[in-house]
Amino acid sequence: MKLINATIWLLAISATPALAATNAADQLISSYPADTPAADAGKGQALWNQKFPGKAPFGERSCQMCHNSNLKQPGEHIRTRKLIKPLAPSVNPQSLSDIKKISKWLKRNCKWTIGRECSAEEKTHLLSFIKQQ
Amino acid sequence: MNKSLIMTAATVLATVLIIPVVFSDDDRHAARQHSLGVAPVVLDAYKNECSSCHMAYPPGLLPASSWQKIMTGLDAHFSDNAELDSESYKIISDFLLSNSADNSDYRRSRKIMRSLNTGDAPLRISELPYIKREHHELPDKMIKFNPKVNSLANCIACHTDAEKGLFNEHQVNIPGYGRWDD
Helix, strand or coil: CHHHHHHHHHHHHCCCHHHHHHHHHHHHHHHCCCCCCCCCCHHHHHHHHCCEECCCCCCCEEEHHCCCCCCCEEEEECCCEECCCCCCCCCCCCCCCCHHHHHHHHHHHHHHCCCCCCCCCHHHCCCCCHHHH | CCCCHHHHHHHHHHHHHHHHHHHHHHHHHHHHHHHHHHCCCCCHHHHHHHCCCCCCCCCHHHHHHHHHHHCCCCECCCEECCCCCCHHHHHHHHHHHHHHHCCCHHHHHHHHHHHCCCCCCCCCHCCCCHHHHHHHHHHHHHCCCCCCCCCCCCCHECCCCHHHHCHHHEEEEEEEEEECCC
């Protein structure tokens, strides 16, 4: 009976895209060092909108420049203008569903936007903000 | 003559008549693409890793020396960070180098190579003499100042089959301006 319950649970989870996103993000967060401060979506949102200095022609950089301040809307690559699918898992089930992809893009985009890799704390806050959208 | 014999004869005849037609159509299509285009992109890893921000440029658009330079500078890739994990890096490098313009006998790849001086390894496809020449008649309003195009680097905005390696003039459709004829 326990096994059946577990199976039903697993099926339900895998059939729900928003939960898949939550799972991948949570798994990643739990892989960070144990002394990483607890997730705070408010701090994640502040980081999302914060502007950082960068080299010309993009002297001012932020996440929302390419991804939109409303994560449920599509974004646009600042240089190539290629469409970027919305990051909000509620409208784009593929978002936050693959740990490898999340890590890759956090690394690339923190380096471009902030000029360095994000700390485990920053990533925890950002992920908790994005997964709520 | 019984029915089954007629059916068999009909089948044999149909096979003899139809198969060559099908094959020759395929051959003709392949030959046409070969003569007009560059080799189409065929690697999933390349598409997945390199076409999030821009189209997957067919490797036959640049010489191997250019791809090599691009791949060694991915941390500052046209002022963006496009670093890859070591596994993807190896697969994609091998793919780009072995299908580069100087390793391809597609018509446009050969033209691109002929337009370059020996040793030239431009980082931008839009800086290739052949590509510049082919686009020199186009006014800025159609490319640079066209919000749907933005840059010559955005091949696919007008060359709708660019990712298949096709850059035929008849397939050009400039957003806001339509077909282009010389």
